[in-house]
Amino acid sequence: MSQRKSYAVGTGLFIVLGFAALAYLATQTTSVVNSHQGASYTVDAQFANVGQLKERAPVKVAGVRVGQVESITLEAGKDVADVKLSIDKKFNQIPTDSTAVIYTSGLLGDQYVGLQFGTAKNYLANGAQLVLTRSTQPLEEMLGKFFGAGGAADAIGGSYKVTAHFTNIGALTVGAPVKMAGVAIGSVSDVKADPVKLDATVTMSINNRYNQIPDDSAAAIFTSGLIGSQYVAIQPGGSPNSLKEGDQLVLTQSAMQLEDLIGKFLVSGSSSGSNNAGGNGNGSSNQPAGKH
Amino acid sequence: MSARMGHENVVMGSLAQIGRCGLFLLRILSATPRSMRHLTETVRQLWFVGGLSLTIIMTCGLFVGMVLGLQLYHVLAIFGGTSATGSVVALAVYRELGPVVTGLLFAGRAGTSITAEIGLMRATDQIAAMEMMAVDPIAYVAVPRFLAGLIAMPLLCCVFCGMSIFGGHLVAVDWLGVDNGTFWSNMTANVNVWDDVINGLIWKSLVFGAVISLIAVFQGYTTAPTSEGVAYATTRTVVASSIAILALDFVLTAFLM
Numbered sequence: 001m002s003q004r005k006s007y008a009v010g011t012g013l014f015i016v017l018g019f020a021a022l023a024y025l026a027t028q029t030t031s032v033v034n035s036h037q038g039a040s041y042t043v044d045a046q047f048a049n050v051g052q053l054k055e056r057a058p059v060k061v062a063g064v065r066v067g068q069v070e071s072i073t074l075e076a077g078k079d080v081a082d083v084k085l086s087i088d089k090k091f092n093q094i095p096t097d098s099t100a101v102i103y104t105s106g107l108l109g110d111q112y113v114g115l116q117f118g119t120a121k122n123y124l125a126n127g128a129q130l131v132l133t134r135s136t137q138p139l140e141e142m143l144g145k146f147f148g149a150g151g152a153a154d155a156i157g158g159s160y161k162v163t164a165h166f167t168n169i170g171a172l173t174v175g176a177p178v179k180m181a182g183v184a185i186g187s188v189s190d191v192k193a194d195p196v197k198l199d200a201t202v203t204m205s206i207n208n209r210y211n212q213i214p215d216d217s218a219a220a221i222f223t224s225g226l227i228g229s230q231y232v233a234i235q236p237g238g239s240p241n242s243l244k245e246g247d248q249l250v251l252t253q254s255a256m257q258l259e260d261l262i263g264k265f266l267v268s269g270s271s272s273g274s275n276n277a278g279g280n281g282n283g284s285s286n287q288p289a290g291k292h
Numbered sequence: 293m294s295a296r297m298g299h300e301n302v303v304m305g306s307l308a309q310i311g312r313c314g315l316f317l318l319r320i321l322s323a324t325p326r327s328m329r330h331l332t333e334t335v336r337q338l339w340f341v342g343g344l345s346l347t348i349i350m351t352c353g354l355f356v357g358m359v360l361g362l363q364l365y366h367v368l369a370i371f372g373g374t375s376a377t378g379s380v381v382a383l384a385v386y387r388e389l390g391p392v393v394t395g396l397l398f399a400g401r402a403g404t405s406i407t408a409e410i411g412l413m414r415a416t417d418q419i420a421a422m423e424m425m426a427v428d429p430i431a432y433v434a435v436p437r438f439l440a441g442l443i444a445m446p447l448l449c450c451v452f453c454g455m456s457i458f459g460g461h462l463v464a465v466d467w468l469g470v471d472n473g474t475f476w477s478n479m480t481a482n483v484n485v486w487d488d489v490i491n492g493l494i495w496k497s498l499v500f501g502a503v504i505s506l507i508a509v510f511q512g513y514t515t516a517p518t519s520e521g522v523a524y525a526t527t528r529t530v531v532a533s534s535i536a537i538l539a540l541d542f543v544l545t546a547f548l549m
Contacts, residue, residue, distance in 0.1 A: 007335060007336045007339045008332075008335055008339075010339045010343045011335050011336075011338045011339040011342070011343055013343070014338070014339065014342045014343040014346060014444075014447065015338075015342075015443075015447060017346070017447070017451060018342075018444075018446070018447025018448065018450050018451055019447070019450075021447070021450035021451045021453070021454040022446075022447075022450040022489075022494075024454055025386070025450060025453055025454060025457070025489055025493070026485050026489050028476075028480075029382050029457055029476075029479050029480060029483055030479075030480060030483040030484060030485045030488065030489055
């Protein structure tokens with residue numbers, strides 16, 4: 001009998017320990033608050049682009065969670081996303097002219113919907129619609145705004161091809177934009193390794209509209225922003241003759257490695273030999289590029 | 293018996309084995325109401341398969357959490373994301389490692405002892421004796437062990453996960469210097485009760501518990517009544533349980549996600 005009792009006590013201890021562990025896991029290590037969905041009301045908002053927004057993403061006012069995204073559907077017949085926000089009943093004093101904005105938490109974080117209050121005296125009710133919305137900003141567009149990147153040049157009107165040799169093209173790919181003064185004037189149509197000169201031959205097709213580019217212009221490979229994609233920048237020279245189909249850009253500056261760039265800042269004046277595949281040793285024409 | 297069959301019968305033999313196992317599950321389920329008379333036996337088995345497995349489960353949970361904390365800290369440090377150590381440890385343990393490792397340990401620690409015990413009962417004719425005394429061996433021997441495994445697995449899994457979190461905290465916060473508040477707040481922000489604890493941990497461990505106990509009881513009950521047969525059945529319990537756990541883990545993850 002005492003034998004059986006000790007089993008019972010041990011088993012009871014085991015069960016209690018197990019359930020204590022479960023309670024601990026469920027309450028201390030999880031977001032009970034986040035998954036709690038009490039009484040709430042639903043508000044509609046339409047966005048042109050929801051990006052990576054997911055269902056059950058938080059809805060925040062001033063950074064404080066007030067609800068979650070209930071559903072994301074495509075508006076029938078239109079290219080806008082219909083997002084239903086379910087907002088906690090406690091927060092029932094949101095002005096009707098508030099703006100719904102899709103934000104990203106940090107650089108790589110999840111996206112959430114932020115509500116910026118308007119000034120109206122009426123408050124949102126169940127089924128109301130948020131008229132003012134701001135869609136997610138793709139990182140490319142944001143960087144583009146900073147660095148003046150436009151879309152690729154339109155191919156209408158034809159284009160002409162010029163080539164340039166680089167010792168290092170970094171991560172330049174076919175289709176990357178070719179820019180002058182930050183404006184896209186064409187695109188990279190081909191990237192090949194030269195078997196004889198052991199460097200990279202980049203063929204660019206430039207829109208016919210831009211047919212007055214001096215033929216002593218320099219081509220440099222730049223990166224849009226810290227983590228952006230690479231593009232070819234044309235820096236105009238002073239020659240009276242214009243570039244024509246099949247011409248070669250002699251002055252080139254290869255892709256900058258981040259390490260080189262930082263090295264330049266730290267040790268000013270030490271120039272690495274990665275520049276100027278043109279071979280004419282004209283260092284001064286490369287200087288502007290180095291300051292980019 | 294299937295060992296004596298030729299190689300060409302391996303597929304048919306396995307199919308037959310699975311079929312017999314399924315029929316055995318039906319016998320267990322139909323005998324469950326009758327075994328309520330032997331409730332103290334269930335409690336005793338719960339102590340044997342659950343209570344006595346606590347030590348190994350807790351030790352292993354602690355070390356799994358510690359190694360996760362150590363590895364994740366160094367990988368996440370590359371991206372400057374060491375503050376996410378807590379949440380990644382918790383998610384990894386709740387969703388996958390907790391149920392799977394607990395299941396494998398449970399199969400090795402408790403499943404084998406169930407098989408060996410029932411197998412020896414079979415080999416020494418104790419089961420036949422019970423039948424002669426009009427005691428239903430399924431209700432008295434098989435069902436209590438099956439139920440005990442079913443109940444013990446989720447509880448053990450919770451203990452395992454708790455110890456893993458503790459181990460991860462020990463390494464990441466106490467040794468490597470992740471901020472204590474960040475560790476916990478990141479974890480609570482990213483772990484969800486329903487998705488991770490209930491769906492991930494409880495459901496998986498319940499299913500694993502049922503599968504492991506079923507395999508263990510079945511292998512013991514149908515063993516060849518020789519010492520060699522018992523050894524063979526014990527081995528098969530571990531092998532079959534491990535395969536079943538890992539295969540089911542994928543299926544369950546695909547379903548529950």
